[in-house]
Amino acid sequence: MKRAPTTFSLVLALVALALLLALTLAGLLSTRGGLKAAGETYGRLVVSTALAADELATRSDTASMRTLGALKQTGVAFSTAAPPPPTVRVASVIREIGRTAGDLLGDPSRVVVTQSLQSSQIWVRSEHDPRRWIVLHAVSYRQQLIDSTLVVTLLAGLIALAIAGVAARLLTRPLERLSAHATALLAGDPMIQQLHGSPREVRQLAQAIGAAGARLRDVARERELMLAGISHDLRTPLARLRLALELGDADDPQRREAMVGDLQELDSALEQCLAFVRxxxxxxxxxxxxxxxxxxxxxxxxxxxxxxxxxxxxxxxxxxxxxxxxxxxxxxxxxxxxxxxxxxxxxxxxxxxxxxxxxxxxxxxxxxxxxxxxxxxxxxxxxxxxxxxxxxxxxxxxxxxxxxxxxxxxxxxxxxxxxxxxxxxxxxxx
CATH class of the missing domain: 3.30.565.10 (Histidine kinase-like ATPase, C-terminal domain)
Structure with a gap:
């Protein structure tokens, strides 16, 4: 026969599942909020950088050229070629940055995001020269994000299991104590000290078990009393009947009537016992x-x-x-x-x-x-x-x-x- 799971394992699984679901939901909500915040923040930086580079590219003075050179050293580049299609799936945060930048520029078509195995890029079309693109390199944190997500998930799972184990033990320990002392409860022994600190439902169950034990003891006592009483009540008329039969009193009408009375007394006693049982x-x-x-x-x-x-x-x-x-x-x-x-x-x-x-x-x-x-x-x-x-x-x-x-x-x-x-x-x- 298949072994049934213990209450501890069921409670542990339920609590762990609830905690994991809660952590997952919290992670999803925080990720969504963080993604939106990152898109808003870095989208504004992309727009500011692209507008500054586009404006500096139209100037020929020394200060502008020096500033433009500094921007190129940080990864800002110019290109007259069309943006290449992405070779891998574009990360959500890059898409969010591109969407925010397009909204801020008032023309989403001016912003194109692309991603390859080596790098992520955000292309912004120049306002002064539609053939020119300002290319900004975005650092990809995909692997770091995956690694950190795995680590956080593992830690959250271990914490959830630890909390679930403690909660399950706290919930099932009163039931284990109740199970260990069920025989004593049925016997009528007080269990106040053993069940101290137990939940109300466990104490109510203990009271119900004690009441059931009391009823069983009462029934057992009633049966013992009934057997003892009926044996006592039947012994006397049975002895009279046996003596009358040995003496041959059946031929005497008066004594036969007494024997019939004894039989009626036996029948009445048995009828009352049956009525008491039923x-x-x-x-x-x-x-x-x-x-x-x-x-x-x-x-x-x-x-x-x-x-x-x-x-x-x-x-x-x-x-x-x-x-x-x-x-x-x-x-x-x-x-x-x-x-x-x-x-x-x-x-x-x-x-x-x-x-x-x-x-x-x-x-x-x-x-x-x-x-x-x-x-x-x-x-x-x-x-x-x-x-x-x-x-x-x-x-x-x-x-x-x-x-x-x-x-x-x-x-x-x-x-x-x-x-x-x-x-x-x-x-x-x-």
Whole structure:
């Protein structure tokens, strides 16, 4: 399999490319500006020299001849032949000087630039004698320019690579530290010191990894609790069934009924465990009438007359119907199992949230245990003498959270437990 590039190499390449592009662009802009400046400066010198030589050539006095001789020694010459065509490509700076000189003279046709391997020349036609040309030799810096460009490019490339290496190291070092301590983050170890000075995005990624690790640990603990709780809850009815089968109690109608009750208890415990594992997160949202949903649940109770429904005629909401039905059903089961009649279900809207409240008239829950209710396999009766898996309130709490709401538990002023599911009218679904 092809090896993927490292983050360091990618960042290094990107930063180096960006720096090289910036340097290239800066070089082009500076070259263009320098070319224009050189053309303006040397073009004026060419015009001044050509005009002076042309004027001196018309005079015969000693001073003029001496000055003209000095100009010839600097490379200024006169020719009656036509300018030769260039044998090599004319340098940009020579063309720019010739263009500027032509513009300054007011007649671009009077200036001709030509270049050979040996030298560059600027020919200016005389104003006094159109057959005469003033020839100025221009020094060619082509090779020097090429050499200096190569040197500058090489130095710029080395500087760019050095800067890119430092920048890439600064950018990737926090990621390397995060990668090295990812296992510790998932395990829940604090990483404040190790990530000190890291960019905000890296710290956010570390927080996300830590949160994911916390969720994984919670799931693992829930599974361990579920396995431990279900093994405990199944052991007693299984032992009774085994003893009844060994004693031949299947022929006794009363004992057979007890065996059926044990089987129903096993089935209920397994159903609650499955409901806890399948949290209903994948169920689609639907618009339903909560009053109708609760009415259907009340009709299925063994003693529906022990229940009272208090609410408006219609209470529509967008919820996960199966999940909410199971949650409200668990609250009803919990009230009947641990509380006492009469029972009541109250529904309505309270501000920006709707509520479903289930109350009973039992003995309630000890205050020291009230804050812990909702933990998996935790029961209000510490002796675990009553039936039930201890997952009912956990399922209710999870259902409320998946609807963006909460489960509130408390003891009523008249005795008994008051369990309230609150769901936002426009819920934030998890």
């Amino acid at each position: 949290d209903g997160r994948d169920e689609a949202l639907r618009e339903v009438d909560i009053i109708t949903l609760v009415g259907q649940l009340l009709a299925l109770r063994e003693q529906p007359d022990a229940w009272q429904l208090d609410g408006p005629a219609l209470l529509p909401a967008r919820v996960r119907p199966t999940l909410l039905r199971r949650a409200i059903g668990n609250l009803m089961d919990n009230a009947e199992r641990h509380g006492a009649a009469p029972f009541k279900v109250s529904l309505g809207c309270d501000g920006d949230a709707l509520f479903v409240r289930v109350t009973d008239h039992g003995s309630g829950v000890p205050p020291t245990l009230l804050d812990r209710l909702g933990q998996p396999f935790l029961r209000g009766d510490q002796a675990r003498s009553s039936s039930g898996s201890g997952l009912g309130l956990s399922i209710v709490m999870r259902a409320a959270e998946l609807h963006g709401g909460t489960l509130e538990l408390g003891n009523g002023s008249y005795g008994g437990l008051v369990a309230t599911i609150r769901i936002p009218v426009a819920p934030t679904i998890i």
